[in-house]
Every structure is written in structure tokens, then in C-alpha cells.
Amino acid sequence: MCSESKDPLPEQDDTSPQHHDASVAHTVINMAKTCMGTGCLALAFAAQQGGILLHIFGLLGLGIWNVVTVHKLCQCHSIVLALKEKATEMEVDEEARLLHSSSTATSTVYDSLEVPPKTITASRKEHQLTKNEPPKGMTTLVQLAWYALGPWGAHLLDVIMVLYLIGVIVTYLNAMRSFLGDTPFTTGMGSVDSFLLVAIMGPLSVVPHTGHLAKASAMGLLVLVATFVVIAWYGFFVENDDNSQTWHVLASDSPMMENINTTAQDSGSFWWPRAGMGGVSQWFGICVFGFGITPLAFSFRQAMQEPQQLVPATSWAMTLVALSYILLGVGLLIPFPNIQGDVLHELPSVGWIPTLTRISMVLVVLVTAPLLIVPCGELVEGKIASFWHHDDDDDEWTFHKTPWWLKATVRWSICLLCAAISSFVPGFVNVLSFVGCCCVAVVGFCVPPFLHLILSVRFGLPRGSLSARSLACSIAMDTALLVWGFLATVVSTVYTFWELSA
Numbered sequence: 038m039c040s041e042s043k044d045p046l047p048e049q050d051d052t053s054p055q056h057h058d059a060s061v062a063h064t065v066i067n068m069a070k071t072c073m074g075t076g077c078l079a080l081a082f083a084a085q086q087g088g089i090l091l092h093i094f095g096l097l098g099l100g101i102w103n104v105v106t107v108h109k110l111c112q113c114h115s116i117v118l119a120l121k122e123k124a125t126e127m128e129v130d131e132e133a134r135l136l137h138s139s140s141t142a143t144s145t146v147y148d149s150l151e152v153p154p155k156t157i158t159a160s161r162k163e164h165q166l167t168k169n170e171p172p173k174g175m176t177t178l179v180q181l182a183w184y185a186l187g188p189w190g191a192h193l194l195d196v197i198m199v200l201y202l203i204g205v206i207v208t209y210l211n212a213m214r215s216f217l218g219d220t221p222f223t224t225g226m227g228s229v230d231s232f233l234l235v236a237i238m239g240p241l242s243v244v245p246h247t248g249h250l251a252k253a254s255a256m257g258l259l260v261l262v263a264t265f266v267v268i269a270w271y272g273f274f275v276e277n278d279d280n281s282q283t284w285h286v287l288a289s290d291s292p293m294m295e296n297i298n299t300t301a302q303d304s305g306s307f308w309w310p311r312a313g314m315g316g317v318s319q320w321f322g323i324c325v326f327g328f329g330i331t332p333l334a335f336s337f338r339q340a341m342q343e344p345q346q347l348v349p350a351t352s353w354a355m356t357l358v359a360l361s362y363i364l365l366g367v368g369l370l371i372p373f374p375n376i377q378g379d380v381l382h383e384l385p386s387v388g389w390i391p392t393l394t395r396i397s398m399v400l401v402v403l404v405t406a407p408l409l410i411v412p413c414g415e416l417v418e419g420k421i422a423s424f425w426h427h428d429d430d431d432d433e434w435t436f437h438k439t440p441w442w443l444k445a446t447v448r449w450s451i452c453l454l455c456a457a458i459s460s461f462v463p464g465f466v467n468v469l470s471f472v473g474c475c476c477v478a479v480v481g482f483c484v485p486p487f488l489h490l491i492l493s494v495r496f497g498l499p500r501g502s503l504s505a506r507s508l509a510c511s512i513a514m515d516t517a518l519l520v521w522g523f524l525a526t527v528v529s530t531v532y533t534f535w536e537l538s539a
Contacts, residue, residue, distance in 0.1 A: 059340040061350045068330055068337060068354035069361075070258050075212050075402055076327040076473075077261060077365055078379040079466045084366035085376055087320025088309040095320065096362050099328050100355035105518065106485040107334045107351045113181045113485070114335075116492045120184070172423075177335035178484075185491040194484065195416050198332070201480050202413035204472035206455045207462070208326070209406045210234060215379060215465040216395040216402075219386045228460035235456040237403060242410040242448040243441075257401035265365070267394045268380055272372030307370060318532035321478075321525065322470030327362060328355070329473075331481040378466040414448040421447070467537045474529035482522035490515035 059067065084092040171183040175191060179198075183191040214230050217223045224230055310316035330351065338347045370376070373383050381398065384391040422439045462468055493511050 058342060059337075060342055061346050061353075064337055064341055064347075064350040065354045065357065067340075068351065069357050070255070071333065072327055072330055072354070072358045073258065073261065073361065074327070074405075075209065075261075075398070076323060076469055077362070078212075078264075078381050079323045079469055080327070080362055080366035081369035081373055081380045082376050082378060082466055083320045083323040084370045085307065085374070086311050086316035087324075088307060088311070088316070089367055089370075090308045091310060091317065091320060092324075092366050093363050096324060096359040096366075099324055100359040102482060103328050103330055103355050104348065104352050106331045106481060108348045109485040109489040109515070109518075110178070110181070110331070110334050111338075111348060113185070113489050113492050114177070116489075116496055117181065117184050120496050177339075178332065181488050181492075182484075185488045185495070192420075195420070197480060197484070199413055199416050201332070201476040202409050202416075203451065203455060203458075204476040205329075206406055206409050206413070206451070207458050208465070208469050208472050209402050209409070210455055210459040211463065211465045211468045212379070213399045213402050214459065214463070216381060216399050219382060219384070220392050220395050222396070227463050228456075231456040231459045232453075234403065235452040238406050238410065239449045239452045241404065242407040242414065242452065243445045244407075257405060260397045260401050264381065264394050264398060265369075267390060268369065268384065269372075271384055271391075272369065307374070314528070315532050315536060318474060318529035319466075319470045319536065321529045322473035322533050323466070324362065324473070325477050325481065326469055326473030328358065329477045329481055330354070331485060378464070410448055410451055413451055414444065417447050417451070418444055462537060464537070467533070471530070471533040471537050474526060474533050478522065478526040478529070483519060483526060486515045486518035486522065490519060 087095065171180045171191065175183065179191050179194050182194040186193070210231055213234050214227050217230055218227070224233070310320070312319075334347065334351070337350070338344045341347060341350070369380050373380060376383060381395060384394065418439045421443065459468075462471075490512060493508060493515065497508060
């Protein structure tokens with residue numbers, strides 16, 4: 038757990054909060070709001086595919102898993118802090134040794150201030166690592182990769198983060214296409230809808246400041262709550278008249294009410310996965326997508342009044358999210374037992390209320406997507422700009438010197454790339470599940486234990502937790518988490534890819 042107030046690895050992300058005034062309760066709410074997004078619309082489908090039993094206990098398990106990975110990242114932070122403090126002490130000791138040896142040049146006996154050559158050799162690697170600071174502009178997570186694996190590790194994690202962000206943006210595009218497809222505002226061609234949406238997202242992603250977009254996106258939670266109210270109303274109190282193609286309020290003896298009662302009574306048929314490992318994989322991808330808090334851990338930590346309370350705050354937030362997801366998934370499965378995708382698709386395609394609900398969700402996602410395009414573009418722009426700008430003595434981040442035309446070119450290119458991918462992989466829920474399995478799981482479940490394992494093996498645990506037994510237990514736990522995360526990621530990705538390509 039992070040236990041220091043002064044951060045030796047400052048978060049250098051423009052999207053992160055700049056004021057350290059968030060209480061634990063405020064952080065819990067912010068984490069929960071970050072998790073609960075568009076992916077919530079697929080929770081009923083996830084509960085159907087994975088089964089109620091897996092949905093309940095699996096969500097609680099995923100919440101615990103996220104808390105553990107955030108804790109691992111905080112431990113990585115502490116290891117690097119201890120490493121930097123040790124390097125500072127070594128510099129002081131070495132200066133004292135040199136001063137002392139200069140006054141006793143003829144002595145052949147080591148003084149108490151002198152460090153034996155073997156100790157100097159063994160510590161030189163650590164000293165050199167901390168002496169060479171990571172380049173400016175790196176987020177804290179990437180800095181940890183730099184300390185664990187060196188420059189190539191930081192570059193590799195940057196690539197993983199770019200792929201992760203592109204996957205989420207494609208998911209958002211497919212969500213908007215799905216919502217528009219059931220309204221009169223669609224062109225009838227999914228690929229055309231994608232590029233029209235990009236024509237709006239592109240300019241929004243190159244505005245000088247995204248503060249207004251962030252405020253508009255924050256209203257998305259209210260829109261999402263209103264959407265679920267509408268869905269619940271149509272699911273429990275309104276039925277479709279197939280003869281007149283109209284919807285009317287349910288009577289107590291209506292066929293649909295009888296179907297809801299029967300579904301509730303026969304819910305035992307929903308306890309187990311519907312399609313074996315395929316159903317489990319669909320459930321895993323959708324739910325993991327809704328828990329993607331780990332990559333943002335240090336952004337929340339930087340904003341807290343008490344950074345050492347990050348893990349407890351994460352515990353409360355993940356508990357709140359897991360319970361909400363259980364309620365939404367199981368609750369909406371009752372009126373929609375045969376759901377085939379996102380629950381918004383179950384609303385009628387006629388009527389101003391369903392249309393307004395879908396358009397509202399499109400607008401929310403439309404202003405949220407640029408908030409992902411910007412950091413994705415910054416990663417790419419920073420790499421490109423570094424090829425012609427090398428000034429280690431400059432304290433300003435290279436990105437801020439990036440020409441505007443390069444920013445616009447990169448971000449528009451990302452938009453067009455995502456639109457092209459969206460055209461080839463239609464379907465909101467299938468893409469959501471695949472991105473959750475392939476991208477979110479890698480960043481959230483594989484990277485933290487891997488970084489902690491490497492740092493622990495190379496440099497040991499921070500002071501206060503150190504014994505050979507503690508180190509062995511930590512390594513064993515990291516290995517188990519890494520193997521389990523890797524297997525879950527690979528197996529679920531394969532199954533969801535088959536479903537996506539079918």
C-alpha cells in the first residue's frame with residue numbers, strides 16, 4: 038500500500054486531477070462513476086450467458102481481483118520509492134568514503150564508513166537505475182515499467198495502452214452505431230454511420246481544452262440512470278402488441294406478465310452458463326470491461342488528500358460496483374430472458390421516449406470518446422515528437438512542444454482507424470466482450486502482478502516487510518496472479534474471437 042505523502046513518481050498526465058483534495062468518500066464515488074458506463078447495458082446479456090451463479094460470485098471475485106491489482110501497483114510504487122531512497126543513501130556513503138579514503142590513502146584496512154567492493158558492485162546496478170531518471174511525460178504506471186524493465190518495457194507498455202484505448206474507442210463507436218440503428222436517424226449502413234460519428238468526434242478531440250467535454254461526460258451517469266428507468270418501465274410495465282405494433286401498459290393477467298412471473302419462478306434454468314466456456318468468456322469480457330479501474334489507479338491516488346487510503350477506497354468502490362452490477366444483470370434478466378445483446382436494443386424502435394433515450398446515450402458516448410482519443414493521441418505524438426526533439430535538460434514535457442498539425446493528424450488518424458475497424462467488426466456486445474477479454478484484462482490483471490514480480494525479484498520488498506519468507510510468499514502470489522490472469526485472458530479471448538468472427 039502506498040504510504041508516503043510525497044510522490045517520487047509524479048503523474049504527468051493532463052487528464053489527471055491537479056488538486057489533492059479528494060476525500061476517501063469522494064474517491065469511492067469517482068471510481069464507481071468511472072466504472073459504470075455504457076458497458077452496463079450489456080450486464081443482463083452477461084448474466085444470461087454466464088449464469089446467475091457465476092454472475093453473482095464472479096462479480097464479487099472480479100472486484101476483489103481489482104483491489105489486489107491496485108494494491109500490487111501501490112507496492113510497486115513503494116519498492117521504487119525505497120530504491121530511490123537507498124540510492125540517495127549510497128551517494129552520501131560513497132562521498133563519505135571517498136573523503137575518508139583521501140585522508141588515509143596509505144591505509145589498507147576498510148574503515149567503518151567504507152563499503153566493501155562486492156557491496157558496491159552489487160548495488161551499482163540499482164544506483165545506476167535510479168540515477169538515470171525516466172524521460173519526462175511518462176505516466177506513473179509507465180514509469181514503473183521503466184524501472185522494472187528499462188526503456189523497452191516502458192515502450193512496450195505504451196503500445197499496450199494505445200491498443201487498449203483503441204479497443205475501447207472502437208467499442209464506443211459500435212455502441213453508438215447500435216443505438217442509432219434503432220432510430221430514424223440512422224443511414225441504414227453501419228460503416229457510413231461510423232464515419233459520420235467520427236466526423237463529429239475528430240474536431241472534438243483536437244480542441245485546446247477538454248474540460249467542457251469532461252463535464253458533459255460526467256452527466257452521463259444521470260443519463261444512464263434515466264435510461265435504466267425507461268428500460269425497467271418497458272420491461273416490467275409495458276408490453277408489445279404484435280397485431281397493432283404498439284406498446285401498452287401491462288395488465289395483471291396479460292401474457293407478458295405471466296411470462297415475467299414464469300421467468301421468476303423458473304429462474305433455475307438461468308443458474309448455469311448457457312454455452313459452456315463460450316458463455317463464460319462472454320460474461321468475463323463484459324464484466325471485466327466494466328471494472329477497468331486499475332490503469333487509472335495513480336490518477337485517483339494523485340487526487341486524494343490521503344494517498345495511503347487508495348486501496349481501502351478501491352475496496353469500497355469495487356464492492357459498490359459489484360453489487361450494482363449484480364442487481365442490474367439479474368434484475369433486467371427477468372423481463373428480458375431472451376436478450377440477444379445490449380438491453381437498450383430491447384426497447385421498441387418506435388415512440389419518442391425510446392428514441393430520445395437512445396439519442397441521449399449517443400450524445401453521452403460522443404462526448405466521452407474524445408476523452409480517450411486525447412491520451413491515446415498524446416502517447417503516439419510523444420513518440421513521434423521524440424524523434425526530432427532530444428533535450429534532456431528541458432523541464433517541459435515534449436508533448437507540449439508538439440505542433441498543432443501533428444496533434445490533429447494523429448488524432449484524426451486514430452478516429453479514422455477506429456471507424457474502419459468498427460466497420461469490419463459490427464456488433465456492440467461482441468466487440469465489448471472481446472475488448473474486455475483481450476485489452477482490459479491484460480492491462481488490469483496481467484501487468485500489475487508482472488511488474489511487482491519483476492521489481493520484487495530484482496530489488497526485494499520495501500523495508501518493514503522484508504524477510505526471505507515474505508519475499509517468497511510475495512513472489513508465489515505474483516506468479517499465481519500472473520498465470521491465472523494470463524490463462525483467463527488467453528482462453529476468453531480465443532472464445533470471444535470465435536464468436537466475433539462467426
